[in-house]
Amino acid sequence: MGSGKFGNRERAVAPQDGYGRMSDERTTKTISGMDSVNTTVLGADEIILNMGPQHPSTHGVLRVKLKLDGERVAGSECIIGYLHRGVEKIAEHRSYQQFAPYVDRMDYVAAVSNGLGYCEAVEKLLGTEAPPRARVVRTILTELQRIASHLLWLGTHALDIGALTPVFYCFREREEILKIFEKYCGARLTTHAFRIGGLQYETYDGFEEDTKRFCNDFAHKIDEYETLLTENRIWVGRTKGVGILNAADAIALGVTGPVLRASGVKWDLRRAQPYAAYDQYEFDIPTRETGDTYDRYVVRMEEMRQSRRICLQAVENIPTGPIMARIGKVLKPPPGEVYHSIEAPKGELGYYIVSDGTTQPYRVRVRPPSFINLQAFDKMAKGALIADVVAIIGTIDIVLGEVDR
């Protein structure tokens, strides 16, 4: 770091016109020069600023190269891959069941959602389905995970912008959810809660009560966060009109999840193409119009309320019966391929699995929502103030474990 192609301090080379004056060239050009080193050509008053990979508000090891014109962002480039572990390659060397715990380590703040997507994709590949009881328990745990993931986002996002209080409140409630996970499967973060074909564990005694108690308390807690932020002048000032992404751009860039809904597209996979047990429950899909940081905040707050609503409906009526489908110990899906996606807290999380009829997948492709949403960063940050870059990174809600895989 600090030398070579992405050196920290690239010298501003101002292009000159025939009269020795600096020309008003504002776009970054890369010239393949001698020694095949690229030189960035900048306008006379532009500088390159590096943010990350070690930076508290990039939520991991994201490096953003910003081209600044004074305080304004004239262009940006995300440099990722610091956390790349080759998850897709690992999958080709594991059996279907052995790979399941690895997916928890992608979006490590929403491990349950990752597991649900993977298990359902393999089930689809096998042509089987989890029993009704397993599907409902999966739905409850996944919705709790969505709340936990959004709480983590809210706490850290507010912290980035300068509101110190919410993070403590958010972690307090998140702890309650993690306790439910711990009681259910023994793990808090990388849970590996589901198995291909259903569930490994029955729910523990008091699972329903714990979930209900959490949901009932949580209603007031969201109001509490909202009193801290929603009409807070500083919060509104720092988020309204910042990082605007309109619906057409969002769709063209493949953006999904709360970011897409805040831009005004009423689309949620739980409703559009239901999986698990979502077709049985009533819930609203919150949307907003402008697509700025404030809207995305409002959408996620409302989503937590809806998740709570789904949990309460589901926990009232968990069907009895088996929790595991009869699929056998050795999984050999017939040759072919399948794409299955779920609405993860960050957006559409898809698995494209190709089987060649053996016990190991021939190819597993993960369609990570964070990776694809992060691509919209450049569009959102252009023209913003440098201080808002932090708000924009936070509002996309990325997890670098998933971006880099």
Next chain:
Amino acid sequence: MQRLKARFGDAIREASLDRKQAIVLIAVEQLREISRYCRDEEKFDMLVDLTAVDWPKREKRFDVVLNLYSFAKNERLRLKAHAGETEPAPSVCEIWPAANWMERECYDMFGIVFEGHPDLKRILLPDEWQGHPLRKDYDILKQDTDWVRENLGIESGQ
């Protein structure tokens, strides 16, 4: 699918259903035209995913796979094209800007060159990385054994 066939004829090599999901195998040269048609006429406005699969024994070893989604129809469509190791595949960046990073990842992992991509370079791996890890002939132990041989001067026991 019938419409695609009527419009592009021989460029549509094969159309099939696998686990109730529509897959269309197309000629790689026509990838951009068919993509544009799918977006504009068939309303597949979102490129959900672009990836590749390596089949080293085949003459054209790569499958370039595009997963499309239509908001209007709530339908998915998978386009597939066979691409060889040396011939470039056309980039669909100008049709769906979302393809930018996905094609870079494909290039990074498989070494497929996308013609017309604005900035095709590695994305997840360092620029000086050798090889393309998701190819089937890329050995996962090789790096390990090479490192041990070079730095410790012994053969790795792995």
